[in-house]
Amino acid sequence: MQKIKGKGKVNEADVKEMTREVRLALLEADVNFKVVKQFVNRIKERAVGQEVMKSLTPGQQVIKVVNEELTELMGAEESKIATANKPPTIIMMVGLQGAGKTTTAAKLANYLRKQKNKTPMLVAADVYRPAAIDQLNTLGKQLNMPVYSDGTDKNPVDIVNAGVQMAKDNQHDTVILDTAGRLHVDESLMGELLQMKDAVTPDEILLVVDAMTGQDAVNVAEHFNEQLEINGVVLTKLDGDTRGGAALSIRAVTDKPIKFAGMGEKIDQLEPFHPERMASRILGMGDVLSLIEKAQTNVDEEKAKELEAKMRNADLTFDDFLEQLDQVKSMGPLEDLLGMIPGAGKMKGLKNMQVDDSQIGKVEAIIRSMTKAEKVDPKLMNASRKRRIAKGSGTTVQDVNKLLKQFDDMKKMMKQMSSQMTGKKKGKGGMQLPFMK
Amino acid sequence: MSFFRKLKERVTNQTDSMTDKFKDGLQKTRDSFSEKMNSLAAKYRTVDEDFFEELEELLISADVGVNTVMELVDELRDEAKLKNVKNSRDILPIISEKLTERLDFTGHDSELTMNPDGMTVILFVGVNGVGKTTTIGKLAHHFKQSDQKVVLAAGDTFRAGAIEQLAVWGERVGVDVIKQAEGSDPAAVMYDAIHAARSRGANVLLCDTAGRLQNKVNLMKELEKVKRVIQREVPSAPHEVLLVLDATTGQNAMAQAKQFKEATDVSGIVLTKLDGTAKGGIVLAIRNELDIPVKFVGLGEKMDDLQPFQAEQFTYGLFQNMVEKEED
Structure with missing residues (x-):
């Protein structure tokens, strides 16, 4: 960067040097290599030949372009949760095992009640993982919020049907469905999700993704999106020290917004996702805005x-x-x-x-x-x-x-x-x- | 004889059901990876810079750490020059050899260290949602098959439903679970469990802990304390500290390995969820930088879906289609 200071125009060599750094930074942040490739190519196109603005050096100019492109890719605005015209609003949580669906379901219920004055209830439809229903019941008790569950012997499709019915009967305006974690390539289990979707037609299908996910994030997001047409993503465990490049990969391949971020193990640690801040985290620039x-x-x-x-x-x-x-x-x-x-x-x-x-x-x-x-x-x-x-x-x-x-x-x-x-x-x-x- | 054929011979000599399971579990990983390697070789007939760049990307796509990939590809460049390899097909065995080299641990250290005189204590650590509890259930089954008396310690007193989850596994496998109420001190649970396991004449005690992100200092301190309490009660214990890693995790797995190693002196890795499309390539980087061996891999949700890690099988799995093509 020192080398290219004080020039009037950004030339190809400058850009090459800068984009190499950007490429490595993005790869180290777990952004998918295909996404990185497209991204770097766009940067090259845009940056070469640009006049250096008065206040900027060529290096800074490239960084500015990178930042703009990243922000654009991440989406500029916070996204909201859809509300059904006729209540209840049905939200379905889907994702791989261990991503944090159950915890997020409870956190989201708490968030909607506290911030949006909703009266949510939860439905425990994970009949496969041992004690998943106990987990949701315990969280429901902590929140003093009703949880519909019907043991592990029932078909999850019947469970969500009955759960939604209960929400209607008891005038809950929001119902959150917790489903079992499954592999995106498991055809029969993905089929089951589709059946659930057809049965209750959720207003929001949220894909829950671990922020530490590596290159495979694209496969996961693509599969879930293709088969279920997700509405958005929740990025969990973002309180760790991961750079969270998965966020960028998912955005790039699905074009679906990331709506929330899990920021800790406590029940109130779910925050609306700020895409413009994630861009700088992925590049490793800190999160000043959040702090302020x-x-x-x-x-x-x-x-x-x-x-x-x-x-x-x-x-x-x-x-x-x-x-x-x-x-x-x-x-x-x-x-x-x-x-x-x-x-x-x-x-x-x-x-x-x-x-x-x-x-x-x-x-x-x-x-x-x-x-x-x-x-x-x-x-x-x-x-x-x-x-x-x-x-x-x-x-x-x-x-x-x-x-x-x-x-x-x-x-x-x-x-x-x-x-x-x-x-x-x-x-x-x-x-x-x-x-x- | 080519490296591939040698590898295949060694591998086919151990064609028991375990090997089949390992192979089946890796089906998806293998298919996509070797497919890509093959198309790479088809695309670039000659070994040039473009070939290496795409190879770089291919390895990165398997989550092999960025640094490791750069190192590996540099080594390959030198090797290709040295051996004067021009055809891309000829470099594939060298790639496979280099990969196996990095995965192959000397001796038998992928076997678990057992306590020769008394109860073996194994501590499980890792971040949230990697599959610690499930792995313990599976490993309990594994030990029970070889007539060991196993006791489980429900040390995840934090997450809602974690104790019940381990209890269900205990019932399934048919082993005792020592537990206290949610929210109690995990170190106290371990103390209890060790004494209970002793009085029941157990050979193996598997200790569950709550998932924690490695950057939470206080939680890592708590883990150190859990280990200290175990050590105080059984001076030679824990005989293994197994870090459970999710194969879907990217570069952060390295940070996890580093921090957990520092806090609890991790002796081995269990790589879970390898039955998906994720490659878990980061274990290459971890072996390279930290020298922690992979001991088990998780290949599904059933009780017997935990398999001892076999470096040769792992690499063979990745390259199997290529081996077969080579023989045609």
């Missing part, structure tokens, strides 16, 4: 402003500190947050840094063991108070001392920072927290 959005929705702006004022005057109390901790915690595990910062993965120390959420718990316990007066004025602290706090929080006096010291350092730092800030930008509102607009 997460912060925006979770941090109460009023409180942040109040806090900012307090910071400026350095009259921060332990109560504020606790509030701050709560806000950070509500953004999800710190590890997740760190993972979204571009480059954080590469930074020394950060890569294997173990974010210990239990440390936060300790700090919280100590603060909560303080009296009101102590929280406002740490100077009150003496040996006997510290002993009491340590005892009350199940920690040691050393832990308490450490926290007091850290808190003091923080206040000092803030004082310094705010005096610098107000010095530089007079009247412009002073210090901005990183998560404020």
